Amino acid sequence: MTADARQELLETLRELGECHAALRFGQLLEFAALMASQEDGPTLAEDAVDSEVLAACRDHIKRWKEEGSEHRLMPGDVPALEATRGELLQAVDEVGRRLPQLTLGQLVAKLTAVAQSNTYDVEDNQLVGACRKELGGILEKVE
Amino acid sequence: MAREFLQVDPRKLRLPWSRREGTDPTKLARQIAQFGKRTDGMPPIEVARGKDGILRISNGATRATRVAKLLPGQLVDVEVSENIPNADFSRLPTVEEKLP
Numbered sequence: 001m002t003a004d005a006r007q008e009l010l011e012t013l014r015e016l017g018e019c020h021a022a023l024r025f026g027q028l029l030e031f032a033a034l035m036a037s038q039e040d041g042p043t044l045a046e047d048a049v050d051s052e053v054l055a056a057c058r059d060h061i062k063r064w065k066e067e068g069s070e071h072r073l074m075p076g077d078v079p080a081l082e083a084t085r086g087e088l089l090q091a092v093d094e095v096g097r098r099l100p101q102l103t104l105g106q107l108v109a110k111l112t113a114v115a116q117s118n119t120y121d122v123e124d125n126q127l128v129g130a131c132r133k134e135l136g137g138i139l140e141k142v143e
Numbered sequence: 144m145a146r147e148f149l150q151v152d153p154r155k156l157r158l159p160w161s162r163r164e165g166t167d168p169t170k171l172a173r174q175i176a177q178f179g180k181r182t183d184g185m186p187p188i189e190v191a192r193g194k195d196g197i198l199r200i201s202n203g204a205t206r207a208t209r210v211a212k213l214l215p216g217q218l219v220d221v222e223v224s225e226n227i228p229n230a231d232f233s234r235l236p237t238v239e240e241k242l243p
Binding site: 020022023024027030031034035038039040041042044060067118119120121 | 146159160161162167170186189191199201202203204224225227229230231232235
């Protein structure tokens with residue numbers, strides 16, 4: 001996947017996150033992959049085709065916004081879209097540039113494994129930590 | 144798409160594949176300690192609606208499990224984030240099947 005295409009997908013996921021502010025990044029990716037593949041299973045994220053995820057997200061965001069359905073947080077809702085999200089998207093982009101052979105789903109699944117979690121449960125800050133760890137490992141190999 | 148809210152029995156909701164073994168026991172214990180049987184102010188559970196109207200949780204598995212466990216029969220608010228009529232969620236376990 002080219003860096004530009006990944007950045008475009010990450011930017012679209014950021015926008016999707018604005019529609020569904022309670023979802024953590026891993027949940028957001030699962031949701032996007034679900035819309036794209038129309039089935040849930042053991043390799044939901046890994047099998048998701050970037051171009052299909054992008055198209056599904058765009059379609060969803062368009063319909064969501066047309067109806068003025070932008071997400072309003074409910075009392076007690078935990079906003080996943082915090083400062084961490086921006087940091088996470090940047091970190092995923094950075095790791096992704098070094099692993100261009102992976103789809104975004106494969107990359108996030110790999111990071112989730114590094115965080116010793118799963119795509120549904122993993123917290124955004126755990127993924128940021130996993131990115132740093134992964135990046136450290138990659139840079140060590142290069143040096 | 145207009146936002147759609149439903150009231151459903153949380154026991155009947157389907158867990159995502161990545162949570163097919165049931166909710167994280169640590170998170171559940173923490174939520175029970177913090178909220179007990181309280182449901183006032185609880186944010187709606189986000190779901191996707193698949194084939195035959197089956198609802199799969201996108202966010203809120205722990206909340207659904209807490210209510211299902213402590214208040215069996217109590218309905219909860221869910222928000223349908225997307226309709227995916229070709230998606231067959233019937234193979235995913237329900238919250239009830241994985242209640243601790």
